[in-house]
Amino acid sequence: MDLQLQDQVCVVTGASKGIGRAVVETLAAEGAQVVAGARDVRSLTGLDRVTPFAVDLSTADGPGALVGHAVATHGRVDVLVNNVGAARVRLEGFLALTDADFAASMELNFYAALRATRAAVADMLGRSAPGAIVNVGSVNAFFQPDGGVIDYGAAKAALGNLAKALSQELAPKGIRVNSVSPGPVATDLWLGEHGVAATIAAASGTDPETVRSQTVAGGIPTGRFSTPEEVATLVALLASPRTANVTGSDYLIDGGLIKTVTP
Known part of the structure; x- marks a missing residue:
């Protein structure tokens, strides 16, 4: 299926690895011009149809600078993918978390997307042009x-x-x-050296593979984590004009983990 993304200008945050890197590659393969932002962009150098941009998206001006670079380079932004994010497992309990801990998480997981969206929408509205914004959220926002x-x-x-x-x-x-x-997605956030599985394993005296297996056995009917490429395919579809009447929706990709019916 042609997703009609040829020469669309797409901005992707947190683009150097995991889901973000898969989104960059998927959009570029569909013919889009991708401006890919991350702190370290060495893994993005030399990719066809990809313009890497080194930026700290947790800063107040970082997301706007990324969008501004896309506009300066390509003249516009058609699609914004807010992917940047990180989770730190908190094993010490609620009272051990400070305001600074919550603020740091909000900066990267919420404010980075808010600021990038503000900059992208300003460009889209200024041109009276259609646009698409896709946020990469998490089942942790609402599921248990x-x-x-x-x-x-x-x-x-x-x-x-x-x-x-x-x-x-x-x-x-x-x-x-x-x-x-x-x-759960097979990325460094979950399976990396300092990821969720390794952190829980160290605290519980087991090993990361056991934690991963227990997570799968604990409720993923497909028996495995999702891949970054599978998430990226869903992102690209929502970015596509082929889904032009889809908005305000949140699509799960969880291997059947969530079993409740949404009212």
Whole structure:
């Protein structure tokens, strides 16, 4: 299927690895011009149709600078993918978390997307052009919220609320806002050296593979984590004009982890 993304200018945050890197490659393969932002962009150098941009997206001016670079380079922004994020497992309990801990999580997992969206929407509205924004959320925003990632879940819940509200305001202007909420994904966030599995394993006296297996056995009917490429495919579809009447939606990709029916 042609997703009709040829020469669309797409900005991707947190683009150097994991889901972000897969999104960059998927959009570029569809013919888009991708401006890919991350702190370290060495892994993005030399990719066809990809313009790497080194930026700290947790800073107040970082997201706007990334969008501004896309406009300066390509003249516009058609698609924004808010992917940047990180979770730190909190094993010490709620009272051990400070305001600074929550603020740091909000900066990267919520405010980075808010600021990038503000800059992208300003460009789209200034050109009276249609646009698409896709946020990468998390099932931790609403599914059995986990005290171990309490600050991350709160930030992703805020992002989901923002997306829903903006979809109502911007739909009449031709700008769509949707979200993708992954369950466990085979990325460094979960399976890396300092990822969720390794952190839990160290605290419980087991090993990361056992933690991963227990997570799968604990409720993923497909028997495995999602891949970054599978998440990226869903993101690309929501970015595509082929889904032009889809907005304000949140799509799960969790291997069947969530079994409740959404009212």
